[in-house]
Amino acid sequence: MNALLDAALGYAARGIPVYPVHWPRPTQGGTNLACSCSRGAACDRPAKHPLVRHGLHDASTDPAQLQDWCQRWPHANLGLATGIIFDALDIDGTAGLAALRQLAPAADPWLPGPVVRTGGGGWHYWFAPTGLGNRPPRGLAHVDWRGIGGCVLAPPSRHASGRLYRWMRDLDEAPLPEVPAGLRAVLHPDPPPSTRPAGRLGLAGPGPLYGRTVLAAELGALGRATPGQRNHTLNRCAFKVYRYVASGLLDDQDVTAAFAEAALAIGLSAAETARTLASARTAGLANPRGVPLVEQPKAAQ
Numbered sequence: 001m002n003a004l005l006d007a008a009l010g011y012a013a014r015g016i017p018v019y020p021v022h023w024p025r026p027t028q029g030g031t032n033l034a035c036s037c038s039r040g041a042a043c044d045r046p047a048k049h050p051l052v053r054h055g056l057h058d059a060s061t062d063p064a065q066l067q068d069w070c071q072r073w074p075h076a077n078l079g080l081a082t083g084i085i086f087d088a089l090d091i092d093g094t095a096g097l098a099a100l101r102q103l104a105p106a107a108d109p110w111l112p113g114p115v116v117r118t119g120g121g122g123w124h125y126w127f128a129p130t131g132l133g134n135r136p137p138r139g140l141a142h143v144d145w146r147g148i149g150g151c152v153l154a155p156p157s158r159h160a161s162g163r164l165y166r167w168m169r170d171l172d173e174a175p176l177p178e179v180p181a182g183l184r185a186v187l188h189p190d191p192p193p194s195t196r197p198a199g200r201l202g203l204a205g206p207g208p209l210y211g212r213t214v215l216a217a218e219l220g221a222l223g224r225a226t227p228g229q230r231n232h233t234l235n236r237c238a239f240k241v242y243r244y245v246a247s248g249l250l251d252d253q254d255v256t257a258a259f260a261e262a263a264l265a266i267g268l269s270a271a272e273t274a275r276t277l278a279s280a281r282t283a284g285l286a287n288p289r290g291v292p293l294v295e296q297p298k299a300a301q
Helices: 003-013 063-074 093-103 181-186 204-225 228-246 252-265 272-284
Strands: 018-023 025-026 033-035 077-083 087-091 114-116 124-128 144-147 151-154 166-169
Touching: 003 018, 003 063, 003 077, 018 063, 018 151, 087 093, 093 144, 204 228, 204 252, 228 252, 228 272, 252 272
Parallel strands: none
Antiparallel strands: 018 077, 025 033, 077 151, 087 124, 087 144, 114 124, 114 166
């Protein structure tokens, strides 16, 4: 079996959505590598951007779909959607690792779970999903967090340098750990919603103000959800609000963080919250909605 397909099916069996990504291939002379896309050596994201139209939003766990993609693109890299089964701490080389160690000199206990050595010389440390979106941890240069709406390349994908992504500690060797409190603290750079300055969500103006009003109403509805209906309510409320994100009236990451905090507060698990928000976000962004038009009174005749 194709090693890439074998790996893709393995990720999918764990519930991790997979999608195909461009790969590095030899240039015409055969001495260098370039992106497999039409831009070739001029590509600004070589071997890192999706082959499918909607990128990670087309990610699938369906074996038939993965086999179809592999037949069409047998050398494609593997992109994984984060925030559903796992989140990832993306450390960009030794500079990122040094920044992490400055924050916590004994950083190793923070990183007990699965870890990937990237083809670019960095690391992806995998954690149980937090319900958070994508954001750089506060105060850490060369470090990023990949959560809801994010993605990473996975072994055995190949970097533009030609080096493979490879497991240093795989999913069978270590379970996904919860994010330690010290790391979680720097993933929440904003004050709690009760103390967040007015206007934090979006720009000033009637459109964003309307969006913030909708967000507040839907968060209130989620807070009143009864046991047995909480996950359904989260999906319904978040879908409504992500429609306004699609129209530019609200900030994607702020909305995700607000719903994640509210969902965890009413007892939903991080994994359940992440899956539901990912689904609601995909549907909402595909159905943008703006401020309703108010019919003006007709002038007297």
